[in-house]
Amino acid sequence: MGSMSTPMEPHVGDRLERRHEELLRLVYGTPEGPPGDAAAELAAVEAELAERLGPAVTGPADAGPTYGDTSADDPSDGSGPPAPVAASGRRPLGRGRAIAAAVGILALVAIALAVLAPAREALSPPRGLAVFERAQTPEERGRTDEIATAAELQPSEAATLRSLGRAFGHDFWAFRDDDRVCLLVRRQFFFSWVTSCTSVDGFAEHGLSRRIVADDIRDGARPRRIGPGDVVVMTWGPESIDLEWTVER
Incomplete structure (x- = not known):
């Protein structure tokens, strides 16, 4: 068989x-x-x-x-x-x-x-300091020399410039220099850059903030709920994907 x-x-x-x-x-x-x-x-x-x-x-x-x-x-x-x-x-x-x-x-x-x-x-966009881990975009490279000259940055600082976006008629950028993290803010149209810096540890604890008086926000960029006497607090922190903001009356 x-x-x-x-x-x-x-x-x-x-x-x-x-x-x-x-x-x-x-x-x-x-x-x-x-x-x-x-x-x-x-x-x-x-x-x-x-x-x-x-x-x-x-x-x-x-x-x-x-x-x-x-x-x-x-x-x-x-x-x-x-x-x-x-x-x-x-x-x-x-x-x-x-x-x-x-x-x-x-x-x-x-x-x-x-x-x-x-x-x-x-x-999954970068959060906080992780923005420096990505390469500069073509737009960022195109504006690096202009911003570095206007804000009087060192070449090592200029190489780390990253855009955080635009809000309320202001441009927001960031750069690093060893243990220092800085926030660059400028009101659009021929105004000067304002720099705020802190240590990496300070950034991890508090982040970086910029207070903008409502009167410094042009009408077309100011929401109706922000009155003439208000102050907008813009914050970029260790967990921030985008700029965060609150209003102080």
């Missing part, structure tokens, strides 16, 4: 398929990227599933072609009996094709991570 292949135990297959589904969710459903070796494990599990698929669905040698396989009806084909096919009508993957498929999946995962990295960076 001819030997027959032993089918995969149901509980083993179920466990492998469940792990396959978990890894798919980890690799393709995690915005910050797959943890640890999830991508490599996914490739290995898919290769094992492909390898197990062959002997599990192949029938005895004399079982004849599976329904839907028309290759045996072609008299011009001299390649011999058709290869066994799966119940779905597709031929099982061999070991070489399974490995190639696993390598392809790893390549796709690497490409996905490369695409997601800039997206994560754009969705």
Whole structure:
């Protein structure tokens, strides 16, 4: 009596398929990227599933072609009996094709991570002093010489200039010099730069603030709820993504 292949135990297959589904969710459903070796494990599990698929669905040698396989009806084909096919009508993957498929999946995962990295960076803007860890933007480089000259900055300070944005008709920039962190503020249109500095430790505790009298805010840049006698306090702190502000009556 001819030997027959032993089918995969149901509980083993179920466990492998469940792990396959978990890894798919980890690799393709995690915005910050797959943890640890999830991508490599996914490739290995898919290769094992492909390898197990062959002997599990192949029938005895004399079982004849599976329904839907028309290759045996072609008299011009001299390649011999058709290869066994799966119940779905597709031929099982061999070991070489399974490995190639696993390598392809790893390549796709690497490409996905490369695409997601800039997206994560754009969705997670720097906080506080982390603004100095990113490279200067083209706009910042274009204004560095102008601001450094007007604010009388040293070359080492000018190289660290970063824009914090614009609010209430004022420009806000920052720069570093060793243990010192400084906030540069200027009212737009031909006014002078005002500099406020503190130590790195002082910044971590209190941040940097600039008080702007409402009368120094032109009408087009002043919200209605800010009255003529109010003072706007602009703050840039260790956890700030954008400039923060409060109003003192």
